[in-house]
Amino acid sequence: MFLQAEPAQTLGYMVAGYIVIFGVMGLYLLSLFLRHRNVQRDLETLEEPEEE
């Protein structure tokens, strides 16, 4: 690698790396959104009888 004239051909690894970065962050954001939505629904259901 150190005797090469041009940079190593590593584009595929870079793409894989960024798929992991944005993929995992995206999944975490989705999990936060879904959990928030479910908790909000539960809260509304439990608060409804109190308001009545």
Next chain:
Amino acid sequence: MESKPAGLKFLDGLTVALMLVATALVFFYAPLEAVMGQVQRVFYFHVAAGWVGMLGFLVAAIAGIVYLRTADRKWDLVGLSAVEIGMVFAFINIVTGSIWARPIWNTWWTWDPRLTTATIMELIYAAYLMLRAGIEDPNRRARFGAVYAIVGFASVPLTFFSARLFRTIHPVVVGTNQPGAEGAFDMTPKMLQVFMFSLFTFSVLFIDLLWHRVRLGRLADRVEQLKLKWMA
């Protein structure tokens, strides 16, 4: 329906804008590294993710200390949230490191001191979540969680300094590389700018996610209290 605070809306917008700029800088501003080629661009977010992981565990340890002093449940929630976010980003750090290692070290994985300590750190915090899941009493769970987060934090400096203290092939950004380090490179001014901007962006992202996660935890607490009230 509880509306999102204005500060959080602003922070969401700022985080998205910073992420877009940081991504553009990584792909269009940072120069191509002469030896490793395109895979070196993983470095900017790989290190930033590792930084957020360690920051999360630091916040959890501090929240643990504050909880033990005040017994305020809010700090237990901050600790739990920080660990959860820290684990996500430490995971990104480990996996992207493995992807980077394949063309540079010619292997996906090696039991090098840095890789080993990073994995142990991640497992220690996975055990934190398992410990919490096994305790029903909220006060006891918070107390145990706080002590565990403080003790578990010992794994963080150990991971950080492992590439400096032990013989390793993992390069370091700040400090002198070990003689056997492979994948080290001299950062040009442009690379340094992108690196620092990425660290800043991920720090803002951490604050934003922490705020969202703590908010979620508070809502979940309210649901639990209402459920207990209905059952009583």
